[in-house]
Amino acid sequence: MGVDNFPPMLVLRRRSRPGEWLIQGFLLLCALLSILTTLGIVVVLGRESWLFFGDEAVTLSEFLTSTTWQPAIGHFGVWPLLNATLMTTTIAMLVAIPLGLGVAIYLSEYAAPHVHDFLKPTLEVLAGIPTVVYGYFALTFMTPLLQNLFGRETVEIYNTASAGLVMGIMILPLIASLSEDALRAVPRSLREAAYALGATPLETSTQVVLPAALSGISAAIILGISRAIGETMIVSIAAGAGPSFTLNPFEAAETMTGHIARISGGDLSYNTIDYNSIFALGMTLFIFTFSLNLISRIIVERFREVYE
Amino acid sequence: MSFDPERSNFAPTLRSRRTWARIGRWLFIAATVVALAALMMMLYNVATSTVGLVAVEYEREPSTLVEQPLEEVSKEELVALLQANISAGLFRRLEHDQPFATRSRETVYDLVIEHVVAETIVRSWPLDKSLVDRAAIEAEIAADYPTARVRFHAWLQPQFLTRSMSSNPEQAGVRTALLGSLWMVLITMLLAFPIGVGSAIYLEEYASDTLLNSILQSNINNLAGIPSIIYGMLGLAIFVRTLEPYTSGAAFGVLDGNGRTILSASLTMALLILPIIIVSAQEAIRAVPQSIRLASYGLGATRWQTTWYQVLPVAMPGILTGTILAMSRAIGETAPLIVVGASTFIVSDPTGPFSKFTVLPIQIYQWTSRPQAEFRHLAATAIVVLLVLLLTLNATAVLVRQRLGRLP
Amino acid sequence: MLIENPLMEARQVTLYYGASEALRDVTLQAAPHQITALIGPSGCGKSTMLRCFNRMNDLIPHVRLSGQILYRTHDLYHPDIDPVEVRRKIGMVFQKPNPFPKSIYENVAWGARLNGYRGNMDELVERCLRQAALWDEVQDQLRKSALALSGGQQQRLCIARTIATEPEVILMDEPCSALDPIATLRIEDLMRELKERYTIIIVTHNMQQAARVSDYTAMMMLTDDRAAGTIIEFGETQRLFTTPSDRRTEDYITGRFG
Ligand SMILES: Nc1ncnc2c1ncn2[C@@H]1O[C@H](COP(=O)(O)OP(=O)(O)OP(=O)(O)O)[C@@H](O)[C@H]1O
Ligand SMILES: [Mg+2]
Numbered sequence: 001m002g003v004d005n006f007p008p009m010l011v012l013r014r015r016s017r018p019g020e021w022l023i024q025g026f027l028l029l030c031a032l033l034s035i036l037t038t039l040g041i042v043v044v045l046g047r048e049s050w051l052f053f054g055d056e057a058v059t060l061s062e063f064l065t066s067t068t069w070q071p072a073i074g075h076f077g078v079w080p081l082l083n084a085t086l087m088t089t090t091i092a093m094l095v096a097i098p099l100g101l102g103v104a105i106y107l108s109e110y111a112a113p114h115v116h117d118f119l120k121p122t123l124e125v126l127a128g129i130p131t132v133v134y135g136y137f138a139l140t141f142m143t144p145l146l147q148n149l150f151g152r153e154t155v156e157i158y159n160t161a162s163a164g165l166v167m168g169i170m171i172l173p174l175i176a177s178l179s180e181d182a183l184r185a186v187p188r189s190l191r192e193a194a195y196a197l198g199a200t201p202l203e204t205s206t207q208v209v210l211p212a213a214l215s216g217i218s219a220a221i222i223l224g225i226s227r228a229i230g231e232t233m234i235v236s237i238a239a240g241a242g243p244s245f246t247l248n249p250f251e252a253a254e255t256m257t258g259h260i261a262r263i264s265g266g267d268l269s270y271n272t273i274d275y276n277s278i279f280a281l282g283m284t285l286f287i288f289t290f291s292l293n294l295i296s297r298i299i300v301e302r303f304r305e306v307y308e
Numbered sequence: 309m310s311f312d313p314e315r316s317n318f319a320p321t322l323r324s325r326r327t328w329a330r331i332g333r334w335l336f337i338a339a340t341v342v343a344l345a346a347l348m349m350m351l352y353n354v355a356t357s358t359v360g361l362v363a364v365e366y367e368r369e370p371s372t373l374v375e376q377p378l379e380e381v382s383k384e385e386l387v388a389l390l391q392a393n394i395s396a397g398l399f400r401r402l403e404h405d406q407p408f409a410t411r412s413r414e415t416v417y418d419l420v421i422e423h424v425v426a427e428t429i430v431r432s433w434p435l436d437k438s439l440v441d442r443a444a445i446e447a448e449i450a451a452d453y454p455t456a457r458v459r460f461h462a463w464l465q466p467q468f469l470t471r472s473m474s475s476n477p478e479q480a481g482v483r484t485a486l487l488g489s490l491w492m493v494l495i496t497m498l499l500a501f502p503i504g505v506g507s508a509i510y511l512e513e514y515a516s517d518t519l520l521n522s523i524l525q526s527n528i529n530n531l532a533g534i535p536s537i538i539y540g541m542l543g544l545a546i547f548v549r550t551l552e553p554y555t556s557g558a559a560f561g562v563l564d565g566n567g568r569t570i571l572s573a574s575l576t577m578a579l580l581i582l583p584i585i586i587v588s589a590q591e592a593i594r595a596v597p598q599s600i601r602l603a604s605y606g607l608g609a610t611r612w613q614t615t616w617y618q619v620l621p622v623a624m625p626g627i628l629t630g631t632i633l634a635m636s637r638a639i640g641e642t643a644p645l646i647v648v649g650a651s652t653f654i655v656s657d658p659t660g661p662f663s664k665f666t667v668l669p670i671q672i673y674q675w676t677s678r679p680q681a682e683f684r685h686l687a688a689t690a691i692v693v694l695l696v697l698l699l700t701l702n703a704t705a706v707l708v709r710q711r712l713g714r715l716p
Numbered sequence: 717m718l719i720e721n722p723l724m725e726a727r728q729v730t731l732y733y734g735a736s737e738a739l740r741d742v743t744l745q746a747a748p749h750q751i752t753a754l755i756g757p758s759g760c761g762k763s764t765m766l767r768c769f770n771r772m773n774d775l776i777p778h779v780r781l782s783g784q785i786l787y788r789t790h791d792l793y794h795p796d797i798d799p800v801e802v803r804r805k806i807g808m809v810f811q812k813p814n815p816f817p818k819s820i821y822e823n824v825a826w827g828a829r830l831n832g833y834r835g836n837m838d839e840l841v842e843r844c845l846r847q848a849a850l851w852d853e854v855q856d857q858l859r860k861s862a863l864a865l866s867g868g869q870q871q872r873l874c875i876a877r878t879i880a881t882e883p884e885v886i887l888m889d890e891p892c893s894a895l896d897p898i899a900t901l902r903i904e905d906l907m908r909e910l911k912e913r914y915t916i917i918i919v920t921h922n923m924q925q926a927a928r929v930s931d932y933t934a935m936m937m938l939t940d941d942r943a944a945g946t947i948i949e950f951g952e953t954q955r956l957f958t959t960p961s962d963r964r965t966e967d968y969i970t971g972r973f974g
Contacts, residue, residue: 024612
């Protein structure tokens, strides 16, 4: 019994609806634009980095191993910049992880509902403050504070400690908020089980709830690290201008992001090695943050499987 | 049988465990307090710099010019004062820039202060110090600058919004930067809103190919995590450099200028906030009950009719809330605009997409980076302007959700 | 065949949701201006069957259908047929009342306007609300949100909204399951009136309801391998309820079904 035995009814025939198709095409284009953005980033960073490493003054091995970055004399070792990035990030995480987790545990396990309902949105608003404001805070408050504490001779005006500490404060709301979400997602029954065995609130939260939420919390922390690595304004303002390889947090040092911002902010002419070099730094940055975000997402996805 | 602690296999640890529990609790509270204190400190630190004592030196004492206080002198007298005390050439140039007849009293007053009184701030203090240490401050100034006068100065004042950039901190304002921010955000939203909502609609209502859908989705999540400065580099390479003929306006007959325009900045910013808009719009669309869609299709509506007439109106409060939050992100972003090349010092207001520009956060960055304390006060004041702007936006978002969230 | 000139007909319909079979070899007819009831235990595919008749299944990804759904002897799944047009002709009322979050008036007017109705809209809205036995209750508050109505009123509004597009067939999927007995009786009365103008196919879990309102009844049940639903008995309601020919039907309608 073929289809043709039952001819389609004329009034119900497929109409051409050009409007519908046009709209669908437009919507698809919109959605594809985000793919194009990613491609654009990869192509731009890749192309300029290629040109950078193609220059005879530059070698990949120097880039990856040398501890001098002095474009004026043709030295392009990423370590001074990378080191400053890692230092500010480490300091920031030293602040943000303990405080952020403390806040998260307090909010999810201890705080009364009305305290929670006030603090959580407050944190979210604070997380939305532009980073240039944090940069101002680092330079006009944190640095003088450090200078008063440790002496003006030890603490330079621009230093990675101040930038790192304030960056920690900036990232704190992010980690607190995301970790709190993870803690809240732990089923109530688990807490009740712990209490029923005679555990104290501290034992319940640190030995039962925290481990159960660990993947969500790790994801939050990794996201925080990625944010710290990519953060630009605080370090541009407070960490110092000029690459220098130092492990002393009270000395000035320029991070990768700070360097990109400073170089591109000036009168930069295209097709110079300076121009290409910041794209190589951008590529490095991209690889770092991309991997971290990927790890964070993989962890979160695992986490979902556990609870569903 | 009664309970005998002596014979129990469990050590009596309850007391120390209790103590630890209490210590732990206090630690968590302390962490919260420290965190909030740090963040409050930041706001305090900004607020206290917006007004305070300044020590000023004059080339000409205002009291030697006229009898009444200068603040009360009329515009005509101020013009006369100006004419009498500055060179004829300078007066003619000022008249040429803008005829005195059309200038407001405020601006003439500023000119008198700038050119006749020639006030310079030699030192400045934040409010907290000004109030607590006034005596010490005056003693310090009497010793260092015998001719200087100490008085209060409100950095935050209405004129701060209307004055343009100036190298004299007392005359400087954020008008240019504010206008730049508004232009930039306007164009950004015009681009990002339809595209973002369009993408979200496609992903939620149209995409049936699950592979394409999941590629798009994970790509958007990735984009949301890319540092903003990298978007700046994308903008620099694509919009400022490659598309320069278009972004500079050369292709449209605007001749002077390069690609470092509001348009380039807006395009860059649009790409940056696109993932935020898409994700929040997707959430809003997903929250629309499926039954509404079924009812609509059941009546013979097409996909777009269902989306446009039924789904979008219900999702709109959520979409708008997300969009406003994305907008505040665009207003606060600094790094990508540095890379794209916001101008650091411009005095002329932006007039359209092809203008050179600066924006509020860039202005704050500039002022913060200056070594002189006076500019720090300006930075703090500009921060207040920025934060008020953002707070207004956030409040609007809440209002939108409440107002539009209610059904007809 | 049982019915001479069926308005709608399913012939050997088999349907898969992805890899899982939901309907197997279902054949069913609906006589014009009659009410056909689909009954059967939960999960046997009644809703699925109903959705085949106006191609609502097209909205679910990975649905595959074989066999024919005929409307006036025309195949509704012919590649040249537009599902949007189909749904206009064959309207649907859902299990849970789902008015649009708009005014009562807009709820009725929207579908008609969408389908190019050019007459007097006020008249249409009034007529449809009257037909749906809702007019008296809402005539003063047409601008009020439809969500402010009671569940029973909402369901009648959904019926009014459906008839405003002037369909020929109305599919109802357990339209009374969310309603109290009084609202249920009102809807049943309404159905009896509506059948003068429309052909109705209704899914119901309520045996009395099927017996009360329908002219024909189809009994659905899972196949013996419990993989998919099929029709085990179809006939005039009166006959089916008094002298069922299938043992399982008898068990089900007398409530002896496991
Ligand atoms: N969207 C869907 N995707 C996959 N499977 C589905 C879907 N809808 C229904 N099914 C499956 O098809 C079978 C029949 O479902 P259907 O909803 O048609 O049953 P029903 O007879 O209407 O049940 P009830 O009386 O509970 O409403 C069930 O096994 C169900 O799990
Ligand atoms: Mg059903």
